[in-house]
Amino acid sequence: MTREIGIVGGGAVGLTAASDLAAAGEDVTLFERDALAAGSTGRAAGVLYDAYAGEIDARIGRRSIERFRELSGDGEFEFHETPYVWFAHEDDDRRGDAIREQVAGMKRHGIDAELLAPEDLADLAPALDTDDAGVAALARNAGWTDPATYAEVMAERARAAGVDIRTHTPVSLAEGGVLADGEREAFDVMIVAAGAHTKRILEEAGRSIAMKPYRVQALVLDAALETPMGYDASAGFYFRPHPDGLLVGDGTEEVESDPEGWNREADGAFVASALERTSERFGLPEPTVERAWAGLCTATPDGDPLLGWLADGLYVATGWQGHGFMRAPALGERIAREVRGEPGIGAFDPTRFTGEEEFPIVEGLAL
Ligand SMILES: Cc1cc2nc3c(=O)[nH]c(=O)nc-3n(C[C@H](O)[C@H](O)[C@H](O)COP(=O)(O)OP(=O)(O)OC[C@H]3O[C@@H](n4cnc5c(N)ncnc54)[C@H](O)[C@@H]3O)c2cc1C
Incomplete structure (x- = not known):
């Protein structure tokens, strides 16, 4: 019925x-x-990937990427295949250990992820300054849209x-x-x-x-870079290629937001720190911000x-x-x-x- x-x-x-x-x-x-x-x-x-360490999450992530791929090329939708790397700084043992554990969990659940030697990270992401990178990892089943x-x-x-x-x-x-x-x-x-x-x-x-909305932020820089997607876990920001340059995200406010009354614009402090961190990491002299914004996520x-x-x-x-x-x-x-x-x-x-x-x-x- x-x-x-x-x-x-x-x-x-x-x-x-x-x-x-x-x-x-x-x-x-x-x-x-x-x-x-x-x-x-x-x-x-x-940012799209299946790099989850838990069994259920890995299954959901993998199925999602499969469906994104199926949809790609059907009309306007495009899944841009791009590897995802993430790393901790060499003095950040806690996050380095966490990455090792994550990758072990991913492998147990059939996710195509592996730890990367520093020279392999540098090869994969030549635009990225990886001198201070410690433990790093790669997930291949990834892309952006x-x-x-x-x-x-x-x-x-x-x-x-x-x-x-x-x-x-x-x-x-x-x-x-x-x-x-x-x-x-x-x-x-x-x-x-x-x-x-x-x-x-x-x-x-x-x-x-049991859910709380919270605010996060992102921006697009006019920097034309050949780069995989990535997450600098120690500095706490992620990035991906974007048709207008480089998309950078972070600016998480770990406080509950009112879903009706929140600031949709990016904070000046987030923009300044994202500019500083990406300029350093990618050796960009003076990148211009094309667009910056905020949005809400939901925590449990x-x-x-x-x-x-x-x-x-x-x-x-x-x-x-x-x-x-x-x-x-x-x-x-x-x-x-x-x-x-x-x-x-x-x-x-x-x-x-x-x-x-x-x-x-x-x-x-x-x-
Ligand atoms: C800056 C930023 C970057 C992010 N990056 C990523 C990323 O790279 N990858 C990722 O996986 N996730 C990312 N997220 C999180 C992602 O945006 C959300 O998890 C996802 O979009 C949630 O989708 P949804 O359909 O559940 O909710 P929404 O997209 O929020 O849809 C809910 C809809 O309900 C409507 N609605 C609300 N109240 C009513 C009502 N009373 N009557 C009718 N309609 C109503 C709203 O208008 C809204 O359109 C990011 C979020 C932000 C803000």
């Missing part, structure tokens, strides 16, 4: 779930309060499969459905994939979840997502700890399967927390 399924959120996760559910024959309506990808998806850096294009392509697929996508339609939860434009609409299943707004939407419906007490049933007919999908875009193809697929009756992932069960937990925000890339 076909059910009526409502989805709140037109980001990468909601759109992928909508497309997969409709392709499986479900009747789906997706509500987006703004334009599609207007939330975190349109602000993401688009434009997140907004992913959302567009996914929306096209969803519409073609029959999804009713309603943009500029903010909704709140009502008994058995939603309130949209003052009208109550009933759904058999509601999926809340509303990014940083998810907690507030559920709170209005009397449900508490244990760093794992909140993905699953909160109550009968109410499914939640949030808490990606800065890794929601690269996992969206597999997360959306999981959502579709679970909503269609498959068991969920125990470690991601949203009811493992009461929602009243006190917890610190820990940036997602931190080792």
